[in-house]
Amino acid sequence: MKDDPQRLDLLDDYLMQLQAGLRPDRAALLREHPELASSLKCIEALEGLAPPAAEIDSLLADVPEMPRNFGPYELLEEVGRGGMGVVYKARQIDLDRVVAIKMILASHLASPEHIRRFQIEARAAARLRHSNIVHIHEVGQCHGQHYFTMEHIEGESLAERLARQPLAVEEIVRLVSTVARAVEHLHSQGIVHRDLKPSNILLDCENQPYVTDFGLAKVFTPGSEATATGVIAGTPSYMAPEQAAGRNAEVGPAADIYSLGAILYELLTGEPPFRRESPLDTLLDILSREPRLPREINARVPRGLELICMKCLSKSPTDRYASAAALADDLERYVQGEPLAVRPPHLGQRIYQWVRRQPALASRLGALGVFYLVEIGNYHYGTVDWAFHLRITSLAAAWALVSIVCQQFVGYQRLAVPARFVWGMLDSILLLIVLLFVADGAASALIVGYPLLIAGSGLWFHVRFVGVMTVLSLISYGILVVDFYCWRLNLQDHFDTSYARHILFALSLIVLGAIVAGLVQRLRMLSNFYGRPLP
Amino acid sequence: MSDSRFENVAELIAEARQGDAVCRDKLFGLCRSYLEIVARAQVETWLRAKVDASDIVQETMMEAFRDFEHFGGKSEQEWLGWLRRILAHNVADFVRRYRGTAKRQARREVPIRGARDSTAAFGVAEPAAPCATPSQAYLQIDTELRVTAALATLPDDYQEVIVLRNLERLPFNEVAQRMERTRPAVQMLWMRAIKKLQEAMGEEGERITDEG
Numbered sequence: 001m002k003d004d005p006q007r008l009d010l011l012d013d014y015l016m017q018l019q020a021g022l023r024p025d026r027a028a029l030l031r032e033h034p035e036l037a038s039s040l041k042c043i044e045a046l047e048g049l050a051p052p053a054a055e056i057d058s059l060l061a062d063v064p065e066m067p068r069n070f071g072p073y074e075l076l077e078e079v080g081r082g083g084m085g086v087v088y089k090a091r092q093i094d095l096d097r098v099v100a101i102k103m104i105l106a107s108h109l110a111s112p113e114h115i116r117r118f119q120i121e122a123r124a125a126a127r128l129r130h131s132n133i134v135h136i137h138e139v140g141q142c143h144g145q146h147y148f149t150m151e152h153i154e155g156e157s158l159a160e161r162l163a164r165q166p167l168a169v170e171e172i173v174r175l176v177s178t179v180a181r182a183v184e185h186l187h188s189q190g191i192v193h194r195d196l197k198p199s200n201i202l203l204d205c206e207n208q209p210y211v212t213d214f215g216l217a218k219v220f221t222p223g224s225e226a227t228a229t230g231v232i233a234g235t236p237s238y239m240a241p242e243q244a245a246g247r248n249a250e251v252g253p254a255a256d257i258y259s260l261g262a263i264l265y266e267l268l269t270g271e272p273p274f275r276r277e278s279p280l281d282t283l284l285d286i287l288s289r290e291p292r293l294p295r296e297i298n299a300r301v302p303r304g305l306e307l308i309c310m311k312c313l314s315k316s317p318t319d320r321y322a323s324a325a326a327l328a329d330d331l332e333r334y335v336q337g338e339p340l341a342v343r344p345p346h347l348g349q350r351i352y353q354w355v356r357r358q359p360a361l362a363s364r365l366g367a368l369g370v371f372y373l374v375e376i377g378n379y380h381y382g383t384v385d386w387a388f389h390l391r392i393t394s395l396a397a398a399w400a401l402v403s404i405v406c407q408q409f410v411g412y413q414r415l416a417v418p419a420r421f422v423w424g425m426l427d428s429i430l431l432l433i434v435l436l437f438v439a440d441g442a443a444s445a446l447i448v449g450y451p452l453l454i455a456g457s458g459l460w461f462h463v464r465f466v467g468v469m470t471v472l473s474l475i476s477y478g479i480l481v482v483d484f485y486c487w488r489l490n491l492q493d494h495f496d497t498s499y500a501r502h503i504l505f506a507l508s509l510i511v512l513g514a515i516v517a518g519l520v521q522r523l524r525m526l527s528n529f530y531g532r533p534l535p
Numbered sequence: 536m537s538d539s540r541f542e543n544v545a546e547l548i549a550e551a552r553q554g555d556a557v558c559r560d561k562l563f564g565l566c567r568s569y570l571e572i573v574a575r576a577q578v579e580t581w582l583r584a585k586v587d588a589s590d591i592v593q594e595t596m597m598e599a600f601r602d603f604e605h606f607g608g609k610s611e612q613e614w615l616g617w618l619r620r621i622l623a624h625n626v627a628d629f630v631r632r633y634r635g636t637a638k639r640q641a642r643r644e645v646p647i648r649g650a651r652d653s654t655a656a657f658g659v660a661e662p663a664a665p666c667a668t669p670s671q672a673y674l675q676i677d678t679e680l681r682v683t684a685a686l687a688t689l690p691d692d693y694q695e696v697i698v699l700r701n702l703e704r705l706p707f708n709e710v711a712q713r714m715e716r717t718r719p720a721v722q723m724l725w726m727r728a729i730k731k732l733q734e735a736m737g738e739e740g741e742r743i744t745d746e747g
Contacts, residue, residue: 008726012707019704038733045682045736046701049573086582145632236715275717282715414719 011039018047071142073101073149089152092137099137100152103145115146122148125214128189132182134202134212153210159198162267169302170335172267175201175209177331180260182211184324187253194251196259197238198266236282237272238262241315244286254317257324261312268305269297273313281461287315290357304334311342361407363456364427365400372396391438399430420460421468427453428472435480441488442480442502443495450477451512458516466520470513474506544611544680551603559603563596566618568687569680570595573619576702577626591629595622615679685735693728700725 010033017024030037069075073090079100090101104118119139126136126148139148158175161167167175179201186193193200193214202210240258242250266272273291276282294301294309308330314320321327330341345353355362372392379389406426409419431449439446450473457469481502484491544565551559574588574595598621599606606617686694692714699710700721707725711718 004723004726008722011726011729012722015701038737039729041678042682042729042733042736043701045678046697048679049683050576050702050704275715276720 007036010036011043014040015043015047018043019050070101070145070147071140073099075101090149092149098152099149100134101147101149103147118146124189124191128186128191130182130185132178132208132210133185133214134210150212151210153202153204153212155202155204157199158201158203158209158263158267161203162198162270166270167267169268169300169305171207172264173305173331173335175203175207176260176264176267177328177335179209179211179263180324180328180331182209183256183260184328186211186214187256187324192251192253193256193259194243195238196256196263198263201263236286237275239286240317241287242317244283250317252317253323254320257312257320257327258314258317260324260327261309261320264305264309265291265294265313268294268301268309271297284461288356289359290353292357302334304340307340307342307344308334310345358407360410360423360456360459361403363459364403367452368396368400368403388438395430395434395438402426402430420462420465424453424457424465424469425472428469428476432476432479436483440491442477442484443488443491447477447480447505450509454509454513454516458520461520461523463517463520463524466513466517470509470517473509473513477502477506477509544614545609548606548609548614562614563600565680566615567592567596569615569683570618570622572683572686572698572702574622574626576698577623578629579698580703581626581630591622591625594625598625611680681736682732685732688735689728689731692724693731696721696724696728697732 010029014024014026014029026040029040070090072093074093076089076091076098079087079089087100087102090099091097092099122136122139126139129135134153135151137149137151141147179196183193183196191214193211195213196211200211200213202212204210236244238259239262240251240255243255243258262273274282274285274289276285291310291313294306295303308327312320312327321330326341333340375384375389375392375396378384379386384392403423406419406423409415410423412419428450431446431453435441435444435446435449453473454466454469457466485497544562547558547562547565551562570592571588574591575586578586578588578591595618599618602621606614608614608617686697689697695714696710699705699713700707705713707718707722710725711721714721714724716724
């Protein structure tokens with residue numbers, strides 16, 4: 001695995017040369033890296049399959065492209081494509097006005113029921129009037145193609161704007177509060193947007209934001225009758241937990257407030273609150289983790305905005321702002337320098353949020369704390385002497401320190417995986433030291449630490465990691481057994497010296513490891529099943 | 536009739552032309568995953584979105600079946616080129632329909648003779664081996680069918696990352712966006728997918744030699 005980055009660079013470089021139409025020097029590469037031979041063969045075979053861009057273009061070329069008539073519209077140019085369909089800039093001939101026309105991809109309107117729902121939603125959306133909402137003019141069908149037309153906004157989306165350069169704080173506050181007011185209007189008309197994200201917010205030349213694509217998300221997000229893959233359809237990064245989990249009945253205005261918070265978060269920090277390697281990891285994070293505090297990512301984020309943002313991102317809808325208007329009010333209070341309605345979380349909430357942000361560290365510190373409290377009790381009642389207490393204290397402190405350092409490394413994306421293995425290894429070494437030099441080795445009740453380590457390793461959701469921890473625990477316990485029979489002669493008088501006890505313990509560790517690995521494996525399979533992107 | 540999978544596509548063509556239904560079904564079955572993958576890559580390259588290409592494949596298979604008697608070629612290369620051209624027309628129709636141009640272009644007859652030009656027009660030539668000898672060309676087609684058969688056996692996300700990166704030629708940034716994962720994550724996934732594909736191709740290869 002350790003050569004992977006280099007291997008990736010070599011293969012990617014080779015592929016890029018192929019795709020650029022160059023002829024990479026395969027022989028030279030193979031002289032240096034003969035092990036790449038079959039990978040190169042694969043890549044070349046795949047390249048042979050790739051459609052030459054000219055192939056389809058040439059077939060389409062003999063059809064005059066523009067202007068093309070589509071019912072009463074003249075299509076001018078394509079302005080965007082999405083999962084739902086293609087958007088064109090078009091001229092409405094009879095009224096001589098420029099509109100945006102969105103063609104719905106046929107596969108999204110498979111059944112008559114689907115079409116009916118689409119039309120109901122689109123008509124409801126067409127009744128809205130608000131200066132920051134893209135107005136829908138008409139819903140219709142032409143040559144069997146479903147479409148709707150809307151106001152054409154000359155400009156770019158917030159996503160494009162953000163990709164160009166970060167925005168100033170005042171600008172961010174102005175945009176988000178304006179959008180929140182517009183969303184409040186949607187809500188007052190009984191429409192929940194459900195798919196608020198930077199690419200659905202358009203900016204005109206004067207940087208006025210316009211909300212678009214509202215309400216339709218419901219039509220295109222399969223409900224109860226839909227396939228299981230619909231559960232994480234869309235863009236989980238901006239989705240409220242109740243929506244990401246597919247609890248569609250609970251999705252209300254509060255879900256939009258969460259999305260507004262996620263947009264604010266991205267504008268402030270440059271990244272959405274949760275974005276992980278796989279959809280399952282993203283989903284699990286949305287459901288059970290707290291996002292990193294914006295000020296940890298960008299120290300220049302004002303404290304007040306962080307509070308507002310984190311309130312929107314609360315897991316429970318009731319903990320968020322009561323309405324989009326309340327969010328807009330608080331943002332305006334922030335601009336005016338008035339006291340905010342949002343209160344900083346109290347100590348209990350802060351601890352709870354911290355635990356959810358760093359569960360691995362919190363569980364270790366918690367276990368160490370309990371262990372140390374028992375020890376203080378022992379010391380207080382005189383069952384152990386000062387020297388012993390000192391040893392315990394320094395070991396507990398060392399362990400806590402190791403955990404904190406490891407957590408730091410796990411936080412870096414590049415080091416996350418190796419850091420976990422190192423952390424697990426250090427945990428089992430520290431447990432071994434405690435058992436060997438402080439406690440009574442294999443005779444100590446502290447050997448329950450091993451099952452705990454194995455069970456805890458399941459929390460990283462990696463089968464291989466569970467396996468490694470099980471093996472480490474077995475080795476470590478083996479050392480304890482040797483230690484018990486060779487050097488703890490004084491204890492052998494008081495304890496059962498049969499080997500059966502150790503074999504039983506070792507076997508139960510193996511069984512536990514297998515159970516945890518099995519559970520993780522099942523979860524992974526579910527992840528693959530649910531995590532598939534929608535067709 | 537031999538049961539070997541890929542060496543005898545030419546034989547299958549000959550037998551099928553004689554009217555052997557089993558051979559004809561076999562010939563079409565063999566090319567299904569090839570068409571699926573190529574169709575998906577073509578449509579998605581064009582539309583820059585995930586699209587279900589199964590209708591296009593179905594249509595192409597049906598048309599190829601219907602017009603089989605018009606196919607005059609003998610070799611695998613000619614056969615795949617022919618299929619690919621029918622496919623390209625269907626893809627173009629699909630794209631046109633998608634763009635709201637409902638006018639369906641009158642289907643042009645696929646020329647029966649002169650199938651030679653298909654190779655050049657449809658980019659079968661492998662850049663790394665510009666002056667392929669006939670035996671190399673033969674092997675190359677063999678690889679084309681084998682790689683698609685192997686690709687079809689991979690898990691969905693492996694298939695997707697390969698289709699996006701290799702067949703649609705998207706840079707990793709865009710692959711990451713389309714798959715909604717981080718860039719390092721899709722790079723890792725791609726490495727693993729290529730590795731899996733290598734293994735799967737090896738297995739397909741073994742199957743051929745076992746059976747043959």
